Amino acid sequence: MYVTADAMIKKFGERELIQLTDNEAPYQDVINHDKLNAAIEEANSEIDGWLQGRYKLPLHDIPPFLVNIACHMARYHACTQAIAENSPIRIRYDDACKKLKSISKGEMGLGGAPAGEAAPTETSSNNVILAVGRRDFGGRGW
Structure with missing residues (x-):
């Protein structure tokens, strides 16, 4: 889990989170934790998708x-x-997605990962095929 409700409150303040989540009648003037937790879960899941x-x-x-x-x-x-x-809000979200894309491509690292954990996941597309033999100038009798 990358973000929690406490981290959100520290980052943006309670007033802003009330404005974002308490937007349906009857207004309670408190953070709607159901909406906040849904947004947090979506962000955490999205980050997992980029990092996996x-x-x-x-x-x-x-x-x-x-x-x-x-x-x-x-x-x-x-x-x-x-x-x-x-x-x-949109600019910072787009910036976050760009950073995650860089991390997923290996252009940027997390820095705290233990050695060996930053290698790409092994898949069949990671294979290298070598052709053995001499092929000077296309191999057509030159």
């Missing part, structure tokens, strides 16, 4: 920058209203 091809899950040590990424993703998923293209 490169890291053995679940991660034992979660780097703080990954918690930050998860917070921004959960915040995006908690938004129920339309989000404008230039909204800071």
Whole structure:
């Protein structure tokens, strides 16, 4: 689990989370933990999807920058209203996805992973095929 409700409250404050989650009548002026937990679960699941091809899950040590990424993703998923293209919430979500894409490609690492856990998962597409023999200039009798 990359993000928790406590991490969200520390990152964004209780007032913002109330605005994001307490948006249906009767308004309680408290955090709707059902909506917040659903957004958190969606963000955690999305991050697992990005990392599963490169890291053995679940991660034992979660780097703080990954918690930050998860917070921004959960915040995006908690938004129920339309989000404008230039909204800071959307921009930070898109940025988080770009970072996760870099991690999944191996361009960026998590830094806290023990040695050997950052290797790509072995699949049949990781095989290398070598052709033996001399083929100077295309091998057509040159």
